[in-house]
Amino acid sequence: MSTMQDWRCKHTSLVFACRIIRDRFGGEAVDKVAEQHMHNVREAFRRKVAEGAPNDLNALAEHMLAPSETHTMEVIRRDERVFEVKVTRCAHAEIFAEMNAWDVGLKFMCAGDDAMIEGFNPQIELDRPKIMMRGDDCCHFIYRLKG
Numbered sequence: 001m002s003t004m005q006d007w008r009c010k011h012t013s014l015v016f017a018c019r020i021i022r023d024r025f026g027g028e029a030v031d032k033v034a035e036q037h038m039h040n041v042r043e044a045f046r047r048k049v050a051e052g053a054p055n056d057l058n059a060l061a062e063h064m065l066a067p068s069e070t071h072t073m074e075v076i077r078r079d080e081r082v083f084e085v086k087v088t089r090c091a092h093a094e095i096f097a098e099m100n101a102w103d104v105g106l107k108f109m110c111a112g113d114d115a116m117i118e119g120f121n122p123q124i125e126l127d128r129p130k131i132m133m134r135g136d137d138c139c140h141f142i143y144r145l146k147g
Contacts, residue, residue, distance in 0.1 A: 004069050008095055014108060015101040034107040038115040045119030055121040057083050057145060064141075080145075086130075087139035093132040105133045117143070 022030050049055045061083045065075070072089035096105030110133050117126045123146050130136035 004091060007070060007091060011092065011095045011101075011105075012099065015096070015099050015104050018101075018104045018108075030104075030107070034111065037108055038111055041112050041115040042119035045116050049120065057081070057124060057143060060117075060120065060124065060143060082145075083141075083143040085141050087132070087141070090132050090139060093139075096133065102133050102135075106131075109133065113141070123147075 018030050018033070021033065053059070057080070061078055064073070064083070064085060070091040071087050073085045073087045076084040076086060078084070092105060092109045096102055096109070110128075110131055113128065114126060117124055125144050125146055127142040127144070128140060129142070130138055130140040132139050
């Protein structure tokens with residue numbers, strides 16, 4: 001588990017690298033790097049599942065609700081078909097905001113939520129009506145089983 005200091009260092013390095021890539025090669029180059037990162041996230045979760053890690057809605061909820069320095073969340077609904085939470089504090093959003101780098105946070109952190117669920121279980125869909133990295137007051141995650 002990374003400490004807040006580790007996250008701050010990682011995010012600062014990421015923003016610095018993305019700004020250099022953008023200035024030298026254009027925004028499309030940053031998008032390509034982000035796409036590859038999302039591919040890597042998706043594949044990492046597919047591998048975990050292939051190795052036998054549980055990938056049902058309950059396992060997702062347990063993963064999300066594990067104690068964390070980076071998030072404070074409130075469970076709205078948790079049953080056999082839906083897991084819904086509101087994140088009221090996100091240290092990642094705070095760090096990217098300090099650097100005026102919401103764009104990088106969205107591409108490399110928030111997009112990871114979609115990539116993660118695609119690799120974790122394609123029968124679970126994610127809806128996020130609110131995202132702090134877009135300036136909302138919370139991140140609202142609604143995971144539903146399809147069908």
